[in-house]
Amino acid sequence: MKFAPFLNLLLCLVFAPLSVLGAEAPAEKPNILFIMVDDLGKEWISCYGAEDIRTPNIDALAAGGMKFHNAYSMPQCTPSRATLLTGKYPWRNGYVNHWDVPRWGVGYFDWKKRENTTFARLMKDLGYATCAAGKWQINDFRIEPQAMKKHGFDDWAMWTGYESGVKASAERYQDAYINTPDGSRTYKGEFGPDIYTDRLIAFMKAHREEPMCLYFPMALTHGPLVPTPDEPDAKTGAARHKAMVSYTDKLVGRLVSALDELGLREKTIVIFTTDNGSGSGIVGTRNGKKVKGQKGKESEAGTCAPFIVNSPGLVPSGVETDALTDFSDLLPTFVELGGGKVPEDLTVDGVSIAPVILGKAKDSEREWIMALGHGPARLDEKGVRGVKDFATRVIRDKRFKVWVSSEREIIRLHDLKEDPDEKVNLLGSEKPEHLKAIEKFRKVIDSMPEKDARPLYEPRAANPWDRKVK
Template sequence: MLIRRIFCASILVFLFGCGDAAKTKPSADQQPPNILFILVDDLGKEWISSYGAEDIETPNIDALAKSGIKFNNVYSMPQCTPSRVTLLTGQYPFRHGWVNHWDVPRWGGSAHFDETENPTLVNELRRAGYKTCVAGKWQIDDFRVEPDALEKVGFDEYCMWTGYEAGIEASAERYWDPYVFTKEGSKSYPGAFGPDIFRDFIIDFLKENKENPMFVYYPMVLTHTPLVNTPDESANDNLGKHKAMVRYTDKIVGQLVDALKQNGLLENTLIVFTTDNGTTQSITGTYNGEKVKGGKSTTLEAGICEPFLVSWPGHIKADQESNALIDFTDVLPTFLDLAGVNSKDKWTDVNASHIIDGKSFAKVLLEGDEASQRKWILGMGGGNFARLTENGVENQYKFRDRVLRDQKFKLYIDSKGEPEKFFDVVNDPFERHDLKDSLNTPERKNSYNALLEVVLFFPKEDSDPRYKNNPVQDWDVKVTAESGTWKM
């Protein structure tokens, strides 16, 4: 790598300014908050009206924004698998290895999310006394092979679309006639709409466990393709179906908030609403006066800078807007912080042995942007640039391209670790004017050099997914590459 080393004190502050987790442990007479974490599938800011979307109204999501904090600078990863594993582990894809999308139920290859080889931070919430629940989409384990996969990563209760299980046509359905996995096994629900099943499961869980602190993870199947009609609306074209699905997403958000109210849980429930990546590229929306093509699978702002709303009525002042930097590694560390178990000496030895990249933003919620521990955030990964080798699933690139940004500027790094593009995303949010060859102000030069310096501290080669092989199955994809030799 031909990167200048800049070891001045200011750069070191920039690099290591993230510090230890915020100290926000609940007092002895205060129950830790319930946590409802809503993760929509494939939806960018251009489809949330409180962020400036002009082709849709999302009144319930907008009300959630009004009740708490609307964050502007939150990075996901560009696609399903890297985003979801990053959330579960608090690690960047270059560390946990799931850099690329790998659809475990469909492709198998003995791959799976292995709780013995990766951090499972939900387990720490359960050990802290939380009742835990997940409903919706998973796709990083095959429940035919590992029916206890969700319990092993920390969930007491679950109701999941299985993912498209190779060889089982019915399992392709997540919307109408959905194929759903629970403790009773997997089956189709003829005539039902999958999002309704997942919503009702969560509401029942809230009613049945309200005497305990609860962590509810709701990785929605909405608004991912296939684009479908909903119980409320029918449309004849894909854009119309997409809009119907967004409106149904908004409706479910309102129903969940109402359920919290009805059960006396709202005041002490932290609600986080976000999305796993940008909108599918076949859909274009109008956003702050601009036509925005869906950014899924890209590291454009439309692909990774997600809507991110946090409401906690008893604790967070309403109607706030924040420019604090957050990325998906930070989510579980923040939940653990608010639960009072932010310190590794309270964790299992397995979890404590792992590096956690994420930094708690709990103080930002309670004290404001000036309490942020973040100087930069990162997005990387996505696409199907992985193959099965004789040694397991491997990523194509030894060092995957990535983007880093600070409060104002965004730096693209290519797969050789070299700077590629540089944008002022405050004044140029649609990334039209590359400034890499125009570092003609101290502000630009300092930001460019500081972000470039961060890259020096990343591993020189990304990890591949870490797991002990599951048993070989008839539906596994074939080995198509020789370990190590095919990498770029």
């Protein structure tokens, strides 16, 4: 080899620009399609034992992929979304309770704060095209119409959330009020879930030659309970809920079919989950038992979400796993799947489960998982904060689970192997395995701050619709 060309090559390698996430990527980066249904427990997914409905498209993902049994969401909307977007638990990112920004005005998910860095921004750094469609609700698009772009999404079609004083914005289903890069408007005569799905499919077609990270936080199946285009005559709440679940399954099928038609199926990792349990007025049958919806509760039916991963050729098929994972793991998992590493100056609580998903490890690195965040947050003279200084939370491993009070005390211990319905409180037991579990979880609690963080955002001038401090 001649010296000059060799020297030039060496200099190129040494001084080549390094990504913030600089890590060796696979030869071909997989696409990621993350689907999250709103308000749906395992009792409404037939592959998890639901008996009142069939969900064939979701079931097919499980049969041809990996089904998790120990995956935690947070108990309610905002905590789940903020956790999965940032990789941080609610006690760290400040969203320890629900906070509906368009409706209440004050506070917002602030893209200017490094701590609020989303997986979308990191995936863009790795060369991914990014798109989101469905429900956001943690920014007010009247104030910042380009909030989604600033959070890292190249394209989007999001229900605005209910904007106080804008009656049309209440509609996420029929005549949906949707924000896109062109602004917010009513889509008269159209069914919102179809618009969100169409947007994702159009993005797939336009970016099929690039790696894509697609985020689909569905509007379905959250209330109001409505008829669907397939079942327009559904009258009762129960019939409408069932119709909405069936339509959810249909849309999952549409997305998978689009991947097939575009030749993207075998290089796309599809993840299906839900943000929390079903609404409290919804009752389903699972494995012979009636299950009342537990949205906003820290019970297993409120937090232990369906979680399915599928990709022919990348994800092993027909696998059921008891590996522990929760929503804080999603950001580092996406980054590792994209060939990167989480920046050293970005704190995350999650651990990548990419090795489990890809069949390179039989178990995750998690020794415990956690869920917290239910009920509405409140305002004080400093702005948005949690209801308590220390939010109640639940922590579990593969066998035991503890409930933790706002005084940082363990108030319940359950053996989920023997008592999956959490009826028997073992606190006070002298059995060695119970004492060992208490000691283990006590150390976890002691590792957390005594006071939860507040949401990070820069205060703005007051708007007429802002919620006032009581």
